[in-house]
Amino acid sequence: MPYRIRDGLIDYLEIMQIAGVSELGPPVLRDCVPVENIATEYNEMFAESSDNKNSDKKIENTEIINNPENQQPILEPVFIQSRESIPSKPTEESVQELPISMSMSKSKTDQLQELAQKVAQCTLCQELALTRKQTVFGVGNPDAQLVFLGEAPGADEDKQGEPFVGRAGMLLNDIIAKGMKIRREDVYICNILRCRPPGNRNPSPEEARCCKPFLDQTLEIIQPKYICCLGTIAAQNLLQSPNSIGSMRGKIFHYNNIKVVCTYHPAYLLRNPSAKKQTWEDIQLLMQEMGLAVR
Numbered sequence: 541m542p543y544r545i546r547d548g549l550i551d552y553l554e555i556m557q558i559a560g561v562s563e564l565g566p567p568v569l570r571d572c573v574p575v576e577n578i579a580t581e582y583n584e585m586f587a588e589s590s591d592n593k594n595s596d597k598k599i600e601n602t603e604i605i606n607n608p609e610n611q612q613p614i615l616e617p618v619f620i621q622s623r624e625s626i627p628s629k630p631t632e633e634s635v636q637e638l639p640i641s642m643s644m645s646k647s648k649t650d651q652l653q654e655l656a657q658k659v660a661q662c663t664l665c666q667e668l669a670l671t672r673k674q675t676v677f678g679v680g681n682p683d684a685q686l687v688f689l690g691e692a693p694g695a696d697e698d699k700q701g702e703p704f705v706g707r708a709g710m711l712l713n714d715i716i717a718k719g720m721k722i723r724r725e726d727v728y729i730c731n732i733l734r735c736r737p738p739g740n741r742n743p744s745p746e747e748a749r750c751c752k753p754f755l756d757q758t759l760e761i762i763q764p765k766y767i768c769c770l771g772t773i774a775a776q777n778l779l780q781s782p783n784s785i786g787s788m789r790g791k792i793f794h795y796n797n798i799k800v801v802c803t804y805h806p807a808y809l810l811r812n813p814s815a816k817k818q819t820w821e822d823i824q825l826l827m828q829e830m831g832l833a834v835r
């Protein structure tokens with residue numbers, strides 16, 4: 541039986557459909573689950589399990605269960621019937637045969653909307669899901685060359701459902717419009733997390749890990765050439781670096797062939813206006829990389 545696993549995410553309903561399971565699980569498991577590692581484990585478990593190596597069983601069903609320790613969902617294979625008709629790993633052919641919910645034939649706008657709908661129903665970080673007013677997906681041009689990446693929604697963003705709309709957002713608008721001489725609508729703006737951490741605390745590593753597939757999917761759809769990380773949390777989580785923003789700024793990094801520049805978060809600049817000079821230097825570096833005239 542063919543099955544499809546997208547990078548980092550598998551559609552929960554898709555699994556249920558493929559698995560032929562009609563009953564939905566508890567709400568926390570609905571809509572999507574991160575299977576960054578589970579996908580590999582799933583196939584390897586099947587291919588290498590001594591119980592199944594010489595067996596004529598095949599994976600024809602899956603079972604999604606709760607992990608009582610951390611409440612993260614676990615995808616378990618259920619071995620039934622003959623294994624002959626199912627590849628141990630998804631092949632290019634099998635993937636192409638499948639219904640692709642985020643088909644490349646759809647416009648980027650449609651793909652982003654589809655992803656945003658999944659995000660809106662995501663409850664992987666239970667505390668955030670319980671305390672958020674709404675998810676904050678991202679905003680801007682789906683064909684943007686440049687993505688600004690922040691940390692997480694704040695109170696204003698949580699209220700309005702759009703990233704960078706408060707005072708820090710106004711400063712970011714100035715950086716984009718007055719500094720770079722481009723329009724906010726020409727770039728794309730999103731955060732490491734799609735939900736507001738209560739009290740504006742920093743995202744936990746686990747929350748950032750859970751939400752990362754959504755960021756990767758967003759970038760995969762938009763295909764930007766440049767990312768500007770705003771602040772320590774964005775830079776550290778995107779580049780998987782423990783370094784401070786102070787040591788990361790002023791340099792060009794790469795993330796999946798996308799050039800990355802890191803600078804201070806606008807909220808930090810509001811508290812420390814003297815750091816605006818360094819941010820302007822970082823933005824000039826970004827503009828040079830983008831071939832924009834620096835005035």
Ligand code: SF4
Binds near residue numbers: 664669747
């Ligand atoms: S922060 Fe991301 S992973 Fe966590 S609940 Fe919100 S959308 Fe889901």
